[in-house]
Amino acid sequence: MSADRPPYDAALAASGLLDLLAPFDPHVAGTPPLGLDLPGSDIDLLCHAPDAEAFVALIWCALGDRQDFRMHQWVGGGRPVIASFTARGWPFEIFAAAEPVADQAGWRHFLVEQRLLALGGARLRATVMTLRRQGLKTEPAFARALGIEGDPYEALLVLQAGGEARLVEALRGAGFDTHRHAGG
Structure with a gap:
């Protein structure tokens, strides 16, 4: 967290976005x-918007005057809309x-990272933060910490689909002690 901005949850609450x-x-x-933010990290909100036009209209009207406002729509992959400010x-x-948020890759990444941190404890958190400070994005940092080769985004989805036992196995295989009952 940067000293010149409030905690993310206070900023989110004050924004009225939820x-x-x-x-x-x-x-x-x-x-x-996740407690893994660096200066410049953003607050991500994932939404289920089956009607992209209705979503765009609301965002444009409500947020279009915000500092650094941008909005675009992907040309592939279900054509999600991304707005930033x-x-x-x-x-x-x-x-x-x-697609519903529960099915979105970004949410699934978040859930598996949250669970890995709960199971892997302070040492995993410190390792991931060190890798992030070296310039890695979050998913690649987790993959490197766990010694996972290949596409880190896909690898985390595979881990998430494998359930708790697979997470514990990955952590132990990378030399991290696990706290099986941490964080449910």
């Missing part, structure tokens, strides 16, 4: 709620896809 986005089932994800000293990014 209320604004309530019709789109917003979920907070990314590095701030700065508020309360934090960059925000809203990712809205037609």
